[in-house]
Amino acid sequence: MRHFLRLFLPAMLYLRSLSCLLVLLLSCFSVTIVAAQTSNNATTKWLTLNGDAPLVIARGGFSGLFPDSSYDAYMMAMGTSLANVIIWCDVQLTKDGVAICFPDLKLNNASDIDFYFKNKKSKYFVNGVPTLGWFSIDFNFKDLAPVTLRQGVYSRTERFDESQQRILTVQDVVNQVKPPGLWLNIQHDTFFSQHNLSMRSSIISLSRSVLINYISSPEVNFLRSIVARLNRRITKLVFRFLGQEDVEPSTNQTYGSLLKNLTFIKTFASGILVPKSYIWPVDNSLYLQPYTSLVLDAHKEGLQIFASEFVNDVPFAYNYSYDPISEYLSFVDNDDFSVDGVLSDFPVTPSATIDCFTHLDKNDKTQVKLLIITSEGASGDYPGCTDLAYTKAALDGADVLDCPVQMTKDGIPFCLGSINLIDKTTVSQSPFHNIASTVPELNITSGIVSFNLTWDEIKSLKPEITNPWLEFRLYRNPKARNEGNFVSLVDFLTYAKNVTTVSGVMISIENAAYLANQGFGVTAAVLEALRSAGYDNQTAKKVMIQSKDSSALKEFKKSRYELVYWIADNIRDIENSTVSEIKSFASSVILTKKSVFPSESKFLVGKTDVVQKLQSSNLSVYVQCFNNEFVSQAWDFFSDSYVEINNYIAGAGIDGVITDFPGTAARYRRNRCLGYKDQPPYHGLVDPGVLLQFMARQLLPPAEAPNPILTESDVVEPPLPPVAKIIPTAGNNSATANAAPTSPIGHSSVGAGILACCLSILLADLGIF
Ligand SMILES: *[C@@H]1O[C@H](CO)[C@@H](O)[C@H](O)[C@H]1NC(C)=O
Ligand SMILES: *[C@@H]1O[C@H](CO)[C@@H](O)[C@H](O)[C@H]1NC(C)=O
Ligand SMILES: *[C@@H]1O[C@H](CO)[C@@H](O)[C@H](O)[C@H]1NC(C)=O
Ligand SMILES: *[C@@H]1O[C@H](CO)[C@@H](O)[C@H](O)[C@H]1NC(C)=O
Ligand SMILES: *[C@@H]1O[C@H](CO)[C@@H](O)[C@H](O)[C@H]1NC(C)=O
Ligand SMILES: *[C@@H]1O[C@H](CO)[C@@H](O)[C@H](O)[C@H]1NC(C)=O
Ligand SMILES: *[C@@H]1O[C@H](CO)[C@@H](O)[C@H](O)[C@H]1NC(C)=O
Ligand SMILES: *[C@@H]1O[C@H](CO)[C@@H](O)[C@H](O)[C@H]1NC(C)=O
Ligand SMILES: *[C@@H]1O[C@H](CO)[C@@H](O)[C@H](O)[C@H]1NC(C)=O
Ligand SMILES: *[C@@H]1O[C@H](CO)[C@@H](O)[C@H](O)[C@H]1NC(C)=O
Ligand SMILES: *[C@@H]1O[C@H](CO)[C@@H](O)[C@H](O)[C@H]1NC(C)=O
Ligand SMILES: *[C@@H]1O[C@H](CO)[C@@H](O)[C@H](O)[C@H]1NC(C)=O
Numbered sequence: 001m002r003h004f005l006r007l008f009l010p011a012m013l014y015l016r017s018l019s020c021l022l023v024l025l026l027s028c029f030s031v032t033i034v035a036a037q038t039s040n041n042a043t044t045k046w047l048t049l050n051g052d053a054p055l056v057i058a059r060g061g062f063s064g065l066f067p068d069s070s071y072d073a074y075m076m077a078m079g080t081s082l083a084n085v086i087i088w089c090d091v092q093l094t095k096d097g098v099a100i101c102f103p104d105l106k107l108n109n110a111s112d113i114d115f116y117f118k119n120k121k122s123k124y125f126v127n128g129v130p131t132l133g134w135f136s137i138d139f140n141f142k143d144l145a146p147v148t149l150r151q152g153v154y155s156r157t158e159r160f161d162e163s164q165q166r167i168l169t170v171q172d173v174v175n176q177v178k179p180p181g182l183w184l185n186i187q188h189d190t191f192f193s194q195h196n197l198s199m200r201s202s203i204i205s206l207s208r209s210v211l212i213n214y215i216s217s218p219e220v221n222f223l224r225s226i227v228a229r230l231n232r233r234i235t236k237l238v239f240r241f242l243g244q245e246d247v248e249p250s251t252n253q254t255y256g257s258l259l260k261n262l263t264f265i266k267t268f269a270s271g272i273l274v275p276k277s278y279i280w281p282v283d284n285s286l287y288l289q290p291y292t293s294l295v296l297d298a299h300k301e302g303l304q305i306f307a308s309e310f311v312n313d314v315p316f317a318y319n320y321s322y323d324p325i326s327e328y329l330s331f332v333d334n335d336d337f338s339v340d341g342v343l344s345d346f347p348v349t350p351s352a353t354i355d356c357f358t359h360l361d362k363n364d365k366t367q368v369k370l371l372i373i374t375s376e377g378a379s380g381d382y383p384g385c386t387d388l389a390y391t392k393a394a395l396d397g398a399d400v401l402d403c404p405v406q407m408t409k410d411g412i413p414f415c416l417g418s419i420n421l422i423d424k425t426t427v428s429q430s431p432f433h434n435i436a437s438t439v440p441e442l443n444i445t446s447g448i449v450s451f452n453l454t455w456d457e458i459k460s461l462k463p464e465i466t467n468p469w470l471e472f473r474l475y476r477n478p479k480a481r482n483e484g485n486f487v488s489l490v491d492f493l494t495y496a497k498n499v500t501t502v503s504g505v506m507i508s509i510e511n512a513a514y515l516a517n518q519g520f521g522v523t524a525a526v527l528e529a530l531r532s533a534g535y536d537n538q539t540a541k542k543v544m545i546q547s548k549d550s551s552a553l554k555e556f557k558k559s560r561y562e563l564v565y566w567i568a569d570n571i572r573d574i575e576n577s578t579v580s581e582i583k584s585f586a587s588s589v590i591l592t593k594k595s596v597f598p599s600e601s602k603f604l605v606g607k608t609d610v611v612q613k614l615q616s617s618n619l620s621v622y623v624q625c626f627n628n629e630f631v632s633q634a635w636d637f638f639s640d641s642y643v644e645i646n647n648y649i650a651g652a653g654i655d656g657v658i659t660d661f662p663g664t665a666a667r668y669r670r671n672r673c674l675g676y677k678d679q680p681p682y683h684g685l686v687d688p689g690v691l692l693q694f695m696a697r698q699l700l701p702p703a704e705a706p707n708p709i710l711t712e713s714d715v716v717e718p719p720l721p722p723v724a725k726i727i728p729t730a731g732n733n734s735a736t737a738n739a740a741p742t743s744p745i746g747h748s749s750v751g752a753g754i755l756a757c758c759l760s761i762l763l764a765d766l767g768i769f
Contacts, residue, residue, distance in 0.1 A: 045359050047338040049304050054332045055341030056350045057086040057183055057214075057306065060103050064156065064311060064345035064639060067149035068103040068110050070165035072694055074177040080348040080638070080681050082355065086213060087179035088343065089170055091186055093197045098141035099170045099206060103152060105188050106133030110152030111167065113144070126191050127249050137195045141169070155313060155472075157635055159603070162696035174210050183214040185240070189222035190249045204229050216240045216273050220258075221250035224268045238271040238306065241278065259294075262301040271304030273343065279307055280317070280330060285478065288319040291330075295337040307331055308343040310350065312639035313630045318477050321380055322628035323664050325642060328353040349640045351682035356673035362397075367674035370649055371656030372665045373400040373506055373544075375625050376417045376466075380660040381477050383463035384424060385415040386484025390492065394499045397666025400544065402658070403492045404508040405526055406450040407515060408458055413489040413525040417466065419511055420447035426462040426482060427453075441514050451520055459486055469629045489526065493533035497541060504542030505535075506564065512552040512720055519726035523555040530561075546590065551717040553585050562587050564622070565715075570594040572707040574610050579617050581712050588620035588655070594707065596623055596652045597634065597688055601701030604636045604688035611652050623648055624658035626665065636686045642668050643686070650674075651685040 048054055058081060061073030074087055089101035105126060107113045113134045114121070120139070123132045150161040174182065184206075189199045199222065203215065207230055215230075216238040217223050223237050230237070242248075244256035251258065258265070265272060274294065281289045298305040312324045320326040328350050332338045342350045376384025378392035390401055403415035419442060421427040427448050428436075436446045450458065462482040467475055487495070489507070496505045507526055515522050526545070530536055535543055536559075545556050546564040553563045565586035572595075582589060596611055597604050611621045626632075626648075630639035637644040641661070645668045648654050659665050673683040692700060 046332075047336070048340045049299050049302070050340075053354050054338055054350075055084065055086055055181075055306075056082050056347050056354065057088050057341050057343045058347035059088045059308075059343050059345050060090065060101075061087065062345070062347060062638075063103070064313060065635065066160050066694070067151050067165050069101040069168065070149045070160075071168060071176060072160065072163070072165055074173060074179070077347045078177065078179065080684075081351040082680075082682070084180050085347055085351065086181035086183045086341070087173065087177060088183045088185060089173055091170060091184050091199070091203075092136040092188075093192050093199060093202060094136050094139055094141045094144070095197075096140040097197055097202060099202045100136065100141070100144075101168050101170055101173055102136065105135065105191065106131070107136055107139075107144075107147070107167075108134040111147050111149050112161075113139075113147045116146050117143075124191070125194075126188065127247075137192070137197060157602075159601075159695050159699045159701065162699055163694055164696070170206060171210065181213045182211065183216065184212055186215065186217040186219070186222055187240075189217060189219045200225050200229075207235060214238055214271075218242050218248065218255075219250055220248055220268070227268045232270065236271055236304070237269045238273050238304070239265050239269040240273040240308075241275065243275070244278075262298060262303060266301050266303055269303070271306060271340065272298055273306040273308055275309050276307045276331065277309075279305075279339065282317045286315065286318055287479065288317040288330075291334075291336075295339055299337070304340040306341040306343060307339045310342050310344040310346070312346040312349055315474060318475075318479070321477075321661055321663065322474070322630075322641075323661065323667075324349045324640060325353050325357055325667070326664075329357065333358040346638055346640065348638050348643065348682045351680075352640075352642060352671075352673070355680060356671040356683055357667065360667070360670050360672065364670045366669040367671065368649060368669055369655070370665070370669050371400060371620075371622065372398050372662050372669070373622060373656055373658045374398045374402050374662050375658050375660050376404065376415075377401060378660070378662055379417070379466055379476075380628060382480050383465045383482065383484050384417045385487065386463045387487055387495075388480065388484035390487070390495060393662045394502050396661075396663030397669075398502065398662035400504045400506050400542070400656075401492070401496050401502055402506040402508060402546075403487075403489055404510065405489055405522060407520040407522055407525065408453060408455040409451050410454045411520065411525065412455040413522065413529055414450075414455065414458070415487050415489060415492050416450060419449055419451075420444050421450055421453065421458070421461070422447050424466065425458070425464055425486075430461055432457065432461075442511060451515070451518060455488065461486075468627065469631050472629075472631050474629050474631065489529040490533050493529060493535060497533060497535070502541070504544060506544040506546050508546040508566075509549070509552045510547065512547070512549055512555075516721045516723045519724045521723040523552060523720070524723070527556070527559070544588070549717060550582075550585055550715055551720045555720060557585065564588045564590060566590040566624075567595065567710060568592070569710070569714075570598070570707040571610060571710045572598060572608055573709040574613055575709060575711055576613075577712045578710050578715055579613055579619070581715050582614075583617050583619060586619070588622060589614050590622045590624055590658065591654075593623055593625075593648070596648060596654065598707060599634045599636075600704045602634050603691050603701055604634050604686065605692070606688050607652060611654055615653070615655075620655040622656040622658055623652075623654050626657050626659035626661065628661045628664055636688065636691055642671075646683060647685055650679075 046053055058077035060068035062076035063073050066073035066076055090103050091099050092102045093099060103110050122135055122138055123130055144167050147167055149165040151158050186199055192199050212235045214236050218240040227237055241255045246255050248255055248258055279294050280291050283289055295305050316327055344350050374393045377389025378396055379389055381392050382388040393401055404417050405413045406416045406419050407413055416424050418424050436448050438445055463484050465476050465481045496502050509522055512522050543561040544564050545561050546566055547553050548566040548568045556563055563586040565582050570592050598606050614621050628641045633644045641664050645665055657665050673680060
């Protein structure tokens with residue numbers, strides 16, 4: 001406790017009231033509240049057993065971030081969740097019968113016990129399975145004093161490991177954390193009985209001094225043994241289902257077969273806890289199947305039903321597009337049922353879901369001014385820049401559809417996220433694969449540039465979905481991997497003009513100088529397409545022209561289009577003269593995420609003034625690129641794309657987002673909490689740098705070289721060269737399958753083209769995993 005307060009002293013300077021103490025991470029202005037506002041008047045809409053809003057149960061505290069069952073994890077859960085959050089403790093017993101909170105029977109799962117007691121590894125039978133490890137039954141509680149908790153899930157950050165978080169007893173958790181609700185899970189009663197330790201007496205004696213709201217166990221006999229000894233109005237017993245094929249040790253039946261008789265369960269429990277797949281099963285390829293009748297069945301039996309295994313940082317069904325709120329909503333806000341609670345490692349997300357995002361309608365008014373610009377359409381769901389990606393984006397609520405323009409050999413501008421066809425199409429499996437070449441000017445080591453094929457040839461290829469987080473084995477909608485059709489710029493413009501919900505288009509131009517030297521006047525082609533699609537003398541749809549080359553934007557000076565300058569580098573500041581220079585040719589700017597919130601090893605270290613400086617000169621600021629995949633986000637945002645967006649909008653005041661997942665931004669914009677006078681903590685702002693204060697000095701992320709300041713000379717460019725007069729004749733078919741063999745197909749460097757937009761963000765950080 002003392003340690004904790006010391007650690008947080010600096011953070012506490014930000015905090016203005018006592019209740020803020022809980023809000024470790026979140027800015028203070030947000031706090032007070034919750035209890036009153038949480039019970040939104042949608043109460044009658046909840047299809048839970050008792051009609052109340054579903055509960056959020058924080059498994060081991062905020063175990064998605066901090067070591068499971070640690071003081072910091074529990075406090076963080078309390079500080080970022082609904083006011084009535086239930087704190088979950090996995091109870092284990094020590095040799096001297098002390099009940100501790102620890103996630104696993106084996107203490108080496110999430111602590112450094114193996115370091116302190118090298119020789120005390122044992123082998124025991126656990127439900128008949130020989131198991132090797134460090135077991136709590138071999139240690140008296142006081143022996144565990146030096147042991148500290150660690151992150152047991154290796155994909156999560158290990159930077160909080162050495163921060164002196166001790167193993168806590170159940171009593172410690174109650175005394176120090178003071179949870180509004182307590183849930184004890186007894187995963188192994190049989191094992192402890194076999195070692196002459198009585199979980200039953202421990203729990204009964206605890207129940208005399210501590211208010212226990214829920215006790216769960218996957219063992220029938222344990223629950224039956226205590227049911228008569230507890231006041232069931234105070235303490236609810238919950239039978240926990242494990243895998244359908246797993247065998248329940250006291251009845252020797254599988255959980256799947258126990259599920260068939262809920263009447264039996266009802267004889268000793270008032271609720272059940274099931275893995276989420278019991279309710280929404282997924283097939284082998286991780287697509288959702290229709291939901292089962294389990295929630296309705298349980299409710300019919302008078303049983304509450306809680307769903308487990310909610311985490312933001314493990315792939316879940318593709319149907320949710322990596323949007324964790326979308327997943328929670330399918331459990332608590334569908335037309336047919338709501339579970340009575342969710343067990344989560346990231347309690348901030350279900351808290352926000354329940355208070356801010358349930359019972360929203362697609363047509364609810366947006367609560368905040370925020371322009372949603374796509375990045376290659378809904379490229380999180382479909383191959384970028386295809387008709388499918390654009391249709392989905394429009395359906396999902398995007399305001400502005402983007403088209404990164406490339407040129408074909410026959411001079412047709414079309415939409416594709418890279419000049420190198422290998423990045424975004426199946427060209428390397430096509431007859432054209434052998435025309436690959438090196439293009440030093442574009443940093444392409446082996447590629448096939450779009451202007452080496454005709455439009456007809458390109459249309460003969462298939463698009464390829466982009467998987468920017470392949471390194472973490474996070475795939476995007478594999479079923480649609482090669483679906484959709486390429487669209488020409490004119491077709492794109494015609495489509496966008498016809499969709500009433502779309503307010504504008506953004507055309508991105510890269511490599512204009514290089515293309516001019518190759519005989520392609522891309523800016524002229526864009527102007528011509530806009531004219532022929534009827535955009536030149538209309539005002540209904542906004543037209544944005546985007547480039548990181550000021551020289552390309554200057555070609556559009558005479559038009560009335562909004563010119564958008566992309567500052568592709570991460571910068572820490574911008575000179576006044578640079579702002580003036582940008583202002584001379586653009587009316588808005590695109591920044592990288594790190595130019596707003598710089599980070600080191602994915603931990604925020606501050607906030608720049610760049611947004612404010614640009615806006616004070618009347619330049620609008622958009623930020624790219626927002627992805628739903630948790631690896632794209634700083635840890636401070638809790639692996640929750642909504643928390644991230646909220647911090648950029650409400651915290652940094654940007655005017656728009658550029659995103660692969662427009663549906664997520666559109667849902668954010670409608671969320672009810674934006675309309676609250678006081679922001680609840682699960683919809684609050686993070687203080688950049690606060691997480692660093694939870695770390696031991698030796699585990700602080702290494703300081704990185706500061707980002708540069710953007711100067712005028714970074715922005716000023718010579719004008720585009722004249723378009724070289726080597727216009728290829730349309731239909732000339734020299735680049736065919738018979739073309740002379742060239743170098744083997746490889747991949748272009750990431751630096752080239754628009755591909756870099758979303759990819760470059762984190763490449764520097766990847767080392768930390
Ligand atoms: C919720 O209740 C408050 C006061 O009871 C009322 O002012 C508000 O309009 C209600 N909101 C909705 C969405 O029904
Ligand atoms: C701890 O247990 C969890 C859950 O079973 C598992 O995912 C994780 O890999 C384990 N970690 C260690 C270090 O054994
Ligand atoms: C448990 O107690 C019984 C009887 O007191 C004893 O026979 C047995 O050896 C003990 N088992 C263990 C694992 O200590
Ligand atoms: C449990 O069931 C299995 C087969 O279903 C049987 O082989 C085994 O003997 C049973 N064990 C007990 C303790 O009943
Ligand atoms: C289900 O359980 C109830 C209560 O224990 C029992 O009376 C009933 O026979 C069981 N039904 C089946 C089909 O086993
Ligand atoms: C999930 O997506 C797959 C593939 O698009 C689709 O077939 C399935 O019906 C979806 N599942 C649900 C429950 O919508
Ligand atoms: C190509 O890469 C080099 C070194 O990585 C870099 O300096 C240069 O700016 C890049 N050029 C382009 C066109 O991206
Ligand atoms: C415009 O949209 C309507 C329906 O919204 C559709 O029927 C029509 O074909 C579209 N026109 C074009 C040119 O796409
Ligand atoms: C521009 O608008 C005028 C009047 O609205 C119309 O007559 C003209 O045809 C339009 N020009 C083009 C190129 O569409
Ligand atoms: C930059 O501009 C701001 C506001 O326009 C002004 O307050 C500040 O002093 C200027 N900085 C410099 C170095 O001129
Ligand atoms: C920004 O625009 C507002 C109104 O459009 C104007 O009053 C103000 O002077 C402008 N500021 C700058 C720095 O251009
Ligand atoms: C276009 O393809 C030809 C082979 O057909 C190749 O020699 C040339 O280098 C390619 N141009 C570029 C820019 O890749």
